[in-house]
Amino acid sequence: xxxxxxxxxxxxxxxxxxxxxxxxxxxxxxxxxxxxxxxxxxxxxxxxxxxxxxxxxxxxxxxxxxxxxxxxxxxxxxxxxxxxxxxxxxxxxxxxxxxxxxxxxxxxxxxxxxxxxxxxxxxxxxxxxxxxxxxxxxxxxxxxxxxxxxxxxxxxxxxxxxxxxxxxxxxxxxxxxxxxxxxxxxxxxxxxxxxxxxxxxxxxxxxxxxxxxxxxxxxxxxxxxxxxxxxxxxxxxxxxxxxxxxxxxxxxxxxxxxxxxxxxxxxxxxxxxxxxxxxxxxxxxxxxxxxxxxxxxxxxxxxxxxxxxxxxxxxxxxxxxxxxxxxxxxxxxxxxxxxxxxxxxxxxxxxxxxxxxxxxxxxxxxxxxxxxx
Numbered sequence: 001x002x003x004x005x006x007x008x009x010x011x012x013x014x015x016x017x018x019x020x021x022x023x024x025x026x027x028x029x030x031x032x033x034x035x036x037x038x039x040x041x042x043x044x045x046x047x048x049x050x051x052x053x054x055x056x057x058x059x060x061x062x063x064x065x066x067x068x069x070x071x072x073x074x075x076x077x078x079x080x081x082x083x084x085x086x087x088x089x090x091x092x093x094x095x096x097x098x099x100x101x102x103x104x105x106x107x108x109x110x111x112x113x114x115x116x117x118x119x120x121x122x123x124x125x126x127x128x129x130x131x132x133x134x135x136x137x138x139x140x141x142x143x144x145x146x147x148x149x150x151x152x153x154x155x156x157x158x159x160x161x162x163x164x165x166x167x168x169x170x171x172x173x174x175x176x177x178x179x180x181x182x183x184x185x186x187x188x189x190x191x192x193x194x195x196x197x198x199x200x201x202x203x204x205x206x207x208x209x210x211x212x213x214x215x216x217x218x219x220x221x222x223x224x225x226x227x228x229x230x231x232x233x234x235x236x237x238x239x240x241x242x243x244x245x246x247x248x249x250x251x252x253x254x255x256x257x258x259x260x261x262x263x264x265x266x267x268x269x270x271x272x273x274x275x276x277x278x279x280x281x282x283x284x285x286x287x288x289x290x291x292x293x294x295x296x297x298x299x300x301x302x303x304x305x306x307x308x309x310x311x312x313x314x315x316x317x318x319x320x321x322x323x324x325x326x327x328x329x330x331x332x333x334x335x336x337x338x339x340x341x342x343x344x345x346x347x348x349x350x351x352x353x354x355x356x357x358x359x360x361x362x363x364x365x366x367x368x369x370x371x372x373x
Contacts, residue, residue, distance in 0.1 A: 001059070004034040004041060008048045011084070012066040015050070019074040020057035021093070026064035026081035035059040076110075083118070094128070111146070120155075129164065132157075148183070166234075172196040174229035182236040189243050190225055197228030201237040209244035 010030055016022070020037070032050065034041065039055035052060070057075070062068070067084035070077070076093035079086060083101045094110040097103060102119030105112075111128035114121065114135070121139040123130075129146030132139060137155040141148075147164040150157060156176040157168075162183035169189035170178075180186070186204075190196060200206065200221040206214055214221040223242060234240065353370050 001035045001037055002041070004036075004043060005031055006034075006043070006045060006050060007031040008045065008050055010063050010065055011048065012062060013049045014052060014060070014062065014066065014068040015071070016052045016054075016058075016060070016068060017071040017073075018054045018058045019072075020054070021075035022054075022057070022070070022073045022077045023059045024068060024077075024079045024082060025061055026066070026083065027061050028064065029061070030063055032063070033061040085119070153178075166237075168232075172230035172232070177231045177233065179233040180235065183234065184237070185239045185241075186234055186237050187241045187243065188232065192244065193226070195226030195229040197225070197231050198223040198242065199231065199233045200240050201234055204234070204237045204240040207239070207241040209242055212242055212244060
């Protein structure tokens with residue numbers, strides 16, 4: 001790769017366009033280092049500002065306090081350790097961010113994973129799924145094409161539409177509102193000492209943990225936990241599950257992997273956690289329709305997949321952790337096969353699976369795996 005080094009002071013303002021993959025990271029050093037592949041880098045500077053255009057993949061190291069306005073990224077975009085404002089017009093691949101300040105995103109064509117954001121987050125559209133973790137201020141989202149997985153989003157979320165499953169576990173801060181316009185399915189994990197009021201879609205099929213009950217209020221279902229000092233609104237959904245207490249392990253059930261992490265051991269632990277999450281989501285979406293034996297099969301698959309990750313962790317993990325799949329819960333079925341002998345499914349169960357496939361509640365891959373049980 002070729003290299004350019006410039007110095008614009010401790011708080012540079014960068015404007016960047018990159019036709020390939022882009023990586024930006026903040027550092028304590030004052031100069032800006034630009035590494036790029038073949039082709040001519042276009043670079044113009046003025047005082048503390050710089051305009052950068054790369055026709056190929058580009059890696060930029062910049063002062064942490066700087067800001068960046070990114071026009072178009074032709075591939076994937078990774079950014080971390082930038083405390084200043086980040087404005088991204090469009091990323092045509094996937095987007096990964098960790099330890100950043102204020103974040104504004106127009107569009108991400110594929111998936112996005114965002115973690116440890118100190119400022120507000122504004123997102124237009126995510127084509128795939130979004131994993132969101134450790135945000136302090138309100139997150140505003142127009143549309144997510146896939147799933148939305150949130151953990152420790154203490155400032156609340158305002159989201160118009162989730163195309164897949166919404167899975168949320170967070171401390172429900174008093175006075176904060178989490179508002180979702182539409183989601184296909186939703187799973188909320190609450191603790192015994194939470195104080196939150198859920199206002200749920202009138203058409204949703206509710207799956208409530210023990211000691212929880214819903215009342216009809218106005219034209220919505222309402223589930224009150226504690227004093228209800230925080231509020232969760234879900235205006236439209238097909239299926240809603242509220243899990244409570246220690247049913248799922250706190251350290252894993254709602255944790256997600258983040259590819260921008262530096263520590264392989266941590267990534268392996270996050271991968272195990274993500275498998276737990278995906279199986280939990282699948283089990284919740286099917287529990288009303290399948291037998292106890294099939295749900296047991298799902299649990300066994302989860303245990304085996306997790307054990308494989310733990311074995312890799314004990315063996316040292318190597319320098320590159322395995323890449324988890326982050327699409328639908330069905331993606332993890334192919335990762336492990338149970339060593340237990342299982343009885344074939346009954347004709348009644350087969351018909352139920354085919355009915356759910358026809359109605360769109362499960363994918364073709366999910367149906368194939370369940371029918372192959």
